[in-house]
Amino acid sequence: QVPSNQLELALWLEADRMGTLLETVDQVKLDNQREVVKNERRQGVDNQPYGTWVERVMGTVFPATHPYNHSVIGSMTDLSAATLADVQNFFRTYYAPNNAVVVIAGDIDVPGAKALVRKHFGAMPRGPAVPKLANMTVPVTIGREQRFVVDDALAPAPAVFVAYRVPSLRDRRAPAVGLLAGVVGSGRSSRLYDALVRKQQVATNVGGFNFGFVDGADMLVFNATGKPGASADSLEKALLGELAKLGGNFTQAELDRVRAQERFAFVNGLQTTGGFGGRADRLAEGWTYFRDPNRVNKVLGEFDRVSLADLNALARERLVPSNRVIAVYVPVKKPAATTTSGTK
Known part of the structure; x- marks a missing residue:
């Protein structure tokens, strides 16, 4: 959240991140952020009482091939395995204008806010076609206790x-x-x-x-x-x-x-x-x-x-x-x- 007179600054920051992040991401920065996420997992999952219950239960309620079977933060193995190319390809595919929603709420002038969005995001090229989501269909019930x-x-x-x-x-x-x-x-x-x-x-x-x-x-x-x-x-x-x-x-x-x-x-x-x-x-x-x-x-x-x-x-x-x-x-x-x- 920012003061209303700093709306353009916030839009510029978000547009800069969407449009130019890959120009600055390298292996050193990836490794740094990898350790940050690993520490988040340690603090929120591995070193918490009952901390693993969500991923254990989700992994049982949903089949192994279902997206909900896996926790969002991933395992330590997943985090260690992510390569720079993996991160770059994911960013190109999903962090693009054609897959983004911009919402501005608060004390704003609506026409002025729309003009600022066009100014900072309008020239940004579309990303590649986003792959279709996996089939999420599951049986009505689990089937057995x-x-x-x-x-x-x-x-x-x-x-x-x-x-x-x-x-x-x-x-x-x-x-x-x-x-x-x-x-x-x-x-x-x-x-x-x-x-x-x-x-x-x-x-x-x-x-x-x-x-x-x-x-x-x-x-x-x-x-x-x-x-x-x-x-x-x-x-x-x-x-x-x-x-x-x-x-x-x-x-x-x-x-x-x-x-x-x-x-x-x-x-x-x-x-x-x-x-x-x-x-x-x-x-x-x-x-x-x-x-x-x-x-x-x-x-x-x-x-x-x-x-x-x-x-x-x-x-x-x-x-x-x-x-x-x-x-x-x-x-x-x-x-x-x-x-x-x-x-x-």
Whole structure:
């Protein structure tokens, strides 16, 4: 974000990056940035409690040939293998005007802003044709329950993640997916919080959310973290027991509560100009994914159209054992510290 009187500076910087970056990228700079990304992976994945759960679960929910099977940041092997030619070819293909969306939001003069965009981007040549996306189609459900256990030396307490394959963001049922996540696992009024934290007291926190994947299928996740020293098996049994009760028996009051929360979160995000969920982001999202920048004005209506019957039908269809992946993280017991004593 920049002050309104610095809009041209920001456009010049972005145009310079798109148009001339390859003139300055060399092996030294690539190696430097490679180490930066490797450190990001260490900090966000490898050296975090439960840090590998996303890529492990995604790699099971989606087939090996599916793009969502692989994490965005990549493995250390992937990062080490990227060559200068790989990076240059990727940049030429995807970082080009014919594959870019420019959104300007805030205190601007619209005709003046458009003139500045034409000034800095207008003469930039198109890039090559962007390859078609891979086939994102997957079966409606995973087909069988899959489970794995991870011994985690960094985990202070056991944790369980249960993931389901659900309709993608472009599916008409996408709004119901987010509302289902909220009713089951989001916040202190959710079913999982009431059962596992408040009543059974086997978990210290719970969660429910979906990733918002655009094509093919999305991933809906429910998770629970136990108490230090508690049994991972008991936590898993309790979480699966509560999920087994979700046979499409939600109430109108639950739906209305979560719908109000989702509406507030969406509108509250629009109070900011930039950042995820801000006005610029929502405009770009609408055009990039739906070819409709006005989609920002349709989202609330989509939430409102979800009926109780829609919510219950989605739960009955997707929250079934044959459509889930269970990841159990077990803390590794550290050996007792030994002491030595001597005599004076």
